[in-house]
Amino acid sequence: MIRAIIDTDPGIDDAIALLYALRQPDLEIAALTTVAGNIGLDVTTRNAGAIAAMAGVCVPVHPGAAAPLGREPRPETGIHGDDGLGGIAFPAPLAEPSSLHAVEAMHSLLTSAPEASIDVFCLAPLTNIALLLARYPQSAMRIRRIIAMGGALEEPGNMPSGAEFNFGHDPEALMQVIASDLDITLIPLDATRQFRADAAYIADLRAMGKAPATASADLIAAYFAQTAHQSKTAESRPLHDPCVPLFALHPELFRVTERQVTVEPDTGRLIPGDRLLRVAMGLDARGLRGELRRGLAV
Ligand code: BDR
Numbered sequence: 001m002i003r004a005i006i007d008t009d010p011g012i013d014d015a016i017a018l019l020y021a022l023r024q025p026d027l028e029i030a031a032l033t034t035v036a037g038n039i040g041l042d043v044t045t046r047n048a049g050a051i052a053a054m055a056g057v058c059v060p061v062h063p064g065a066a067a068p069l070g071r072e073p074r075p076e077t078g079i080h081g082d083d084g085l086g087g088i089a090f091p092a093p094l095a096e097p098s099s100l101h102a103v104e105a106m107h108s109l110l111t112s113a114p115e116a117s118i119d120v121f122c123l124a125p126l127t128n129i130a131l132l133l134a135r136y137p138q139s140a141m142r143i144r145r146i147i148a149m150g151g152a153l154e155e156p157g158n159m160p161s162g163a164e165f166n167f168g169h170d171p172e173a174l175m176q177v178i179a180s181d182l183d184i185t186l187i188p189l190d191a192t193r194q195f196r197a198d199a200a201y202i203a204d205l206r207a208m209g210k211a212p213a214t215a216s217a218d219l220i221a222a223y224f225a226q227t228a229h230q231s232k233t234a235e236s237r238p239l240h241d242p243c244v245p246l247f248a249l250h251p252e253l254f255r256v257t258e259r260q261v262t263v264e265p266d267t268g269r270l271i272p273g274d275r276l277l278r279v280a281m282g283l284d285a286r287g288l289r290g291e292l293r294r295g296l297a298v
């Protein structure tokens with residue numbers, strides 16, 4: 001059994017990642033913590049609760065940082081829509097968000113559990129993790145490992161600066177996390193762009209006849225509609241964030257190498273440096289599509 005906290009900014013692909021993660025019997029999700037990223041904090045927090053309700057799971061949702069460290073938020077409504085979920089209807093959250101801030105919740109969970117028994121899955125800018133490191137460094141070091149969707153090494157990024165969104169949204173947070181001794185595995189765009197959904201996959205998900213799979217099909221269809229102008233990738237779209245829980249449960253479907261990187265301070269781009277990280281640079285897309293489809297129908 002893997003026990004994890006998921007830090008997220010839902011977000012279309014976050015939503016699919018959460019629907020998958022929350023339904024897997026081998027994953028125990030202790031909490032969802034939210035952050036400003038794809039959309040503002042109030043919306044990412046509401047969405048996290050709504051996604052948990054869709055998954056049929058009661059899990060605490062703890063709102064965290066409403067803005068990056070020292071920068072303005074840069075929501076991506078052009079991709080995720082004004083509601084962050086591409087206009088797809090979700091049920092109302094089963095409970096109000098917790099009044100406990102994400103950083104306090106992480107601290108409390110990490111100190112009340114055995115050391116190195118909790119993973120943190122990062123699907124969003126790393127603001128909350130940097131705040132945890134700053135406020136409770138000893139608690140942060142109790143994290144078993146961080147698995148983060150972020151960065152682009154050989155691939156171009158997806159922001160005008162050349163950075164990947166999660167890392168370019170809050171470079172200061174990324175620098176603090178990279179500077180720590182945390183055990184980090186990155187799943188950058190180099191890998192996630194290989195894990196793609198097309199119209200046939202949307203149809204496959206619908207054919208499963210289960211609410212999380214149907215909602216995921218609707219979310220991917222909305223993602224296509226939102227990004228219809230991106231003609232170069234008209235046939236398929238990448239599923240970034242689902243790679244994180246998929247990696248946790250199925251590392252055999254990823255090709256992981258070690259890379260030495262540092263952070264370009266202005267942009268949050270990863271450039272050659274001296275921090276050794278494990279990085280997933282390749283994956284078995286067919287195997288992962290099958291596993292995601294199965295996992296969304298349990
Ligand atoms: C990442 O940025 C967000 O738009 C997605 O949710 C994902 O976490 C991809 O660069």
Ligand code: CA
Pocket residue numbers: 008009010011013014037038123124241
């Ligand atoms: Ca995300």
